[in-house]
Amino acid sequence: MEKLQAALDKARRSRNERNASSETNPVTPKIQDNTSASLIARWQALTPFEVQDKHLIRHRVVTRSARKAATPFDILRTKALLQMRQNGWKRVAITSPMPKSGKSTMACNLALGLGRQNDLRSMLFDLDLRDPSVQNFFETRPPHGISEMLSGAVPFEEQALRYGENVAVSMAQRAEADPTRILLAEETAEKLDEIQATYEPDVMIFDLPSVLVNDDSRAFLKNADCALIVVRADATHYGQFETCQREVAEHTNVLGVVLNAYRHDKRAVETA
Numbered sequence: 001m002e003k004l005q006a007a008l009d010k011a012r013r014s015r016n017e018r019n020a021s022s023e024t025n026p027v028t029p030k031i032q033d034n035t036s037a038s039l040i041a042r043w044q045a046l047t048p049f050e051v052q053d054k055h056l057i058r059h060r061v062v063t064r065s066a067r068k069a070a071t072p073f074d075i076l077r078t079k080a081l082l083q084m085r086q087n088g089w090k091r092v093a094i095t096s097p098m099p100k101s102g103k104s105t106m107a108c109n110l111a112l113g114l115g116r117q118n119d120l121r122s123m124l125f126d127l128d129l130r131d132p133s134v135q136n137f138f139e140t141r142p143p144h145g146i147s148e149m150l151s152g153a154v155p156f157e158e159q160a161l162r163y164g165e166n167v168a169v170s171m172a173q174r175a176e177a178d179p180t181r182i183l184l185a186e187e188t189a190e191k192l193d194e195i196q197a198t199y200e201p202d203v204m205i206f207d208l209p210s211v212l213v214n215d216d217s218r219a220f221l222k223n224a225d226c227a228l229i230v231v232r233a234d235a236t237h238y239g240q241f242e243t244c245q246r247e248v249a250e251h252t253n254v255l256g257v258v259l260n261a262y263r264h265d266k267r268a269v270e271t272a
């Protein structure tokens with residue numbers, strides 16, 4: 001635990017130093033040609049993928065088109081976007097106290113909902129590396145895993161896939177044996193900086209592990225500008241939520257809390 005804390009402190013210092021030095025002495029991005037034509041070309045160069053609507057719906061991903069079921073996610077998207085813009089934040093982590101809270105469902109819905117905003121570019125990173133599931137939601141197997149990309153073994157443009165014109169999805173291929181190492185690694189932080197400089201996304205979504213089961217999320221949160229905490233109405237205990245919120249707030253800004261799977265009981269209101 002002390003070791004992790006020391007590593008986290010070191011990583012946070014190093015991100016702060018990177019940010020400070022890029023303000024005073026802007027690092028020349030690896031790809032310098034950031035005209036809109038070259039940016040469009042780089043996005044176009046990502047391999048596209050398609051997924052059937054009926055498959056998405058089976059996984060409760062409903063934001064591909066504007067419809068009633070998409071409304072709560074669209075409201076969340078718009079609120080999150082406004083708050084992120086106000087604060088100059090681009091990176092949002094999605095986490096929860098415990099697994100099976102709906103994080104990946106939320107992350108995929110947010111990504112496709114953002115995809116309907118033609119003027120925005122968004123990215124989704126599948127970082128719940130012990131239980132990666134984004135490829136199941138999209139019924140698409142990536143050519144390489146996200147870990148290979150983060151370690152630099154495979155370039156982002158060969159690993160990430162493009163949904164529509166403006167959503168890049170970096171999926172894991174399989175569960176990793178030592179995710180904390182990858183999530184804490186300085187090379188991971190640097191790779192994300194490089195991707196952000198190269199593709200200039202408006203929003204980067206990180207589908208993270210749960211906070212209370214291991215150190216993975218804690219290891220990564222320093223790389224996010226803010227976090228959304230997903231709690232499951234029928235399963236998360238209040239104490240778990242409180243501990244999770246405290247832990248997340250130690251590492252990044254809490255953007256908000258999403259109460260998932262809340263069943264509004266109409267009869268209870270009518271008889272109250």
Ligand SMILES: Nc1ncnc2c1ncn2[C@@H]1O[C@H](COP(=O)(O)OP(=O)(O)O)[C@@H](O)[C@H]1O
Binds near residue numbers: 104105106133260261
């Ligand atoms: N609002 C909801 N109502 C019912 N089931 C849901 C809801 N949100 C998610 N689920 C289901 O719960 C399971 C876990 O969701 P998932 O998004 O994979 O959670 P996590 O990423 O937090 O582990 C999935 O089978 C998903 O379809």
Ligand SMILES: [Mg+2]
Binds near residue numbers: 103
């Ligand atoms: Mg998940």
